[in-house]
Amino acid sequence: MTAETGHLLLILATALMWGTACSLLWLPHNRSNFRLSQLLADSATLTLTASYLLLSYCFITDDFSVRYVADNSNSQLPLLYKVAAVWGSHEGSLLLWLLLLGGLLQYFRRSQLPQLQRQALAILAALSGAFGIVILLTANPFARLLPAVPPEGRDLNPILQDIGLILHPPLLFAGYALLGALFAICVAILLDGRFHQAWRALRQLSLLSWLFLSAGNVLGAWWAYTELGWGGWWFWDPVENAAFIPWLLSSALLHCLLPKQPSPQLARLSLLLGIITFGSCLLGTFLVRSGIVQSVHAFTSNSGRGALLLLLMALFLLPALWLYGRRCSQLKCYGEAAAIPLLLGIALLLAAAFSVLLGTLYPLFCDMLGLGTLSVGAPYFNMIFVPLLLLMTLLMGWSFVRRHGNAWLLLPWLLLSGLWVLLFPGHSPGFTFLGIAAASWLLLAEIQLWFYPHAKHPAIAGRIAHVAVAIAILGGTCSSQYETEALLRMSADQGRTLHSSFGSYSFVYRDTLTLEQRAYHAIAAEIELYRGQEQLLTKLQPQRQTFRSNGMEVTEAAVYHGWLQDFYVSLGQELEPGVYLVRISIKPLISWLWLGGLLLLPAALCACCPRIYRRLPIVIPHKTMHQGVAYESP
Incomplete structure (x- = not known):
């Protein structure tokens, strides 16, 4: 009954979120009704958390009667990866995003924005409720596989069995959820008209979302570098771009919010960017999960799921943009005009985001219009x-x-x-x-x-x-x-010397090892790395791993990290008995990246710590919180 209970709690949480939104929008504005709305929001967060924990329990206890668990876990999977596997695919990752959105209901529940609190809480509750409907209709993680329950799960994708899965998706989804809260404040400002009271909140949410998106993108690049075995750190893959575009737009938004007293141009632009940046998160989600782009990072190929996500994006973005067009001209700010370099910097960030978006979507448009298939690399x-x-x-x-x-x-x-x-x-x-x-x-x-x-x-x-x-x-x-790179045929006791910016280094293939682990068996090459010809630096063991659960084979590169350069070795196919294809790279200063x-x-x-650093450009002294900004009545 664990899965059924989790499913019912998810339905209840979705209903409570919609109840929160409806009570805030339609009940008379008084203290008792607002307390009722707060109680509904608290109950929604609590039930959603319980639903997520029950799904995690299904993974930990190997309940393979749940389709999502059977598709993404295995009894031999380590406990830490079982917990991370909850967000390792489409259904669980959307549930994690919804959980974070639900948690942010508490931000408005206890925020210091009395005039804007009602509108922002209603918008975020409606957004969370819409996400709940999407999950229930197209991505239910509690669906059963009855009566044909498999004795064993398919296992988590071997590429995902890395610390990157534990950290990277939660960081990105935290950034997306914070941008959702920022979107709610921007729309609430347009509805209510009290811009100056939300300026500090916009800064805080913008900083936090930029922090999580920065951490997520950097960790994603490092994950690709260490795990995929091709030696690069950014491939301009559509799914990578889907996470990079919100970071560029949030960087532009953050710079819009730097002045203590915003100019009219920056104030209006910040509201527009708050809407568009969250829209880029929804667009990226649509690209990743609709199946219209092919990527090693993509979650699913179900076009029905993508259509509903596209409908969700239109349902919230189009009214917000229409409202912006109607109300932004009434916003009056009396701060000094922004410096030209700052405006140019924001324009360049927007141009960069647009160029990445164009390169990502252009092949899709060509394919839809019947102009042929092409790739933008x-x-x-x-x-x-x-x-x-x-x-x-x-x-x-x-x-x-x-x-x-x-x-x-x-x-x-x-x-x-x-x-x-x-x-x-x-x-x-x-x-x-x-x-x-x-x-x-x-x-x-x-x-x-x-x-x-x-x-x-x-x-x-x-x-x-x-x-x-x-x-x-x-x-x-x-x-x-x-970078110095070589693709070599190597066998036992065969070596090769490569020259880099910091000297000459020798790679000597000593032996081929067979490794047996709980989840996989592997062939590993033992390669010694020498500075010059004599000074042994380290021994590297690149592997080709074959997982027992599904027979999938992956490459595990060996990397020797240094402040001045990295030594990167990956093991390829066996060309003939005892002879392997080995890729060797020396990458100067990549650790500086x-x-x-x-x-x-x-x-x-x-x-984020104004008490420690009073001179930060994004901190507003308390006495200027209500100065320099007004809203003209229609």
Whole structure:
């Protein structure tokens, strides 16, 4: 009865969410009715949590009579992966998203927005209820396989049996849920008209959603790098783009919310971006789950599910955009005009998001119009996105140099960047120079803010974030332009020497091992890595794993991480007895890419702690909370 109880609780939670929305919208506005709505919201969150825990219990106890458990688990699966398998496929991941949305009902339940609280809570409750209907109609995770109960489950996809599954999806869905709450506030502002009272809440939710989306995207890139075995970290896959576009739009939104007293342009743009950014989350969900794009990351190929998700997107976005068109012109703000570099930076972020969206959807439009089948790959995205990124770094560096420093101090470093590229051109000298020059420009501009005698006290969060971008650009440029790669036929006691930017390294194939694990058996190559010819650095064991439950074979690369370079080895097919195809890569400074991504997290955390850092650009002093913004009556 566990699954049936979970199903009934999910139905009850959906009904309670709709009850919360209806009571807030239609009952008279008084204290007792509002308490009733709060009670309904609390009950919805509680029942939804219980439903999710019951599904988790089905996974832990190997209840293979539940279709979703049978399709995504196995009795031999470790307990931690059984818990993570709950969100490892379509049904459970939507339920996790709904659980996070339901949890955010408590944000408005206890928020300090008395005028906007009712509208925002109603909108978020209706959105959560709509998600509940989608799950119940097309993605019920509690459906039974009666009477033909399989003795064993199909197992979790081997690619997903990684720590990335434990962390990556919850981070992304937390970001999506926070954007849903932000969407609710934006619509509530348009309905109610009290913009100034929600400005701080918009900042908080924007920061938190950007924090989770940043962590999710960086972790997803690291997961692809370590797990998929092809040696790259970003493939411009449609599903990767579906998570990247909301991050770009949320970055633009975050910059709109930087000024303490917003200009009319930024105030109106922030509301529009709040709506569009959440719409990009729904669009990405539709792409991932409708089956119209082919990807190793895609969840499902059920077009019916995709149609209902598309209907959900239209049901909430079109009225919100219509309302924005009707009411945004009545919004009056009296803050100072935004700086031109800030507006240009926001425009570049929007252009980058649009270019990624166009490259993702263009093949679909061509196929729908009968114009043939085509694919848009990395060359398009690199040619469009990389120049936009470099222009952003130029603006970030120039904005601060113009206000606090002297640009001529950076010119020698730009000349040194050009000299470096002349001596060490890399695979593409043009991209090498632009990447190194942009990273140097931004990094040194930020350092100048810290140490230049006439510079003002730096805003900690912004400085850390921009330094993180510079470090990530430097790591991405060097790892792609100076990578050394070889595809070799190797057998026992056969070696090969490769030359990298930091010296010569020898790889010696010593032996082929057979490994037996609980979930799989594997063939592993024991490869010794030497600096030069004599100094042994480490032993690497790339594997080809065959899982017992479904016979699926995956490649598990061996990576030796270092601050200056990574050594990446993956094992290919056996060409003849004892001879294997081995891919070896030396990737300079790729660890700096992960370092830059990780530094984005303390930047966001610093911005969320105004008591510690009073000079953050995203913190509004309490005394200015109700200044500078008004709403003109219709």
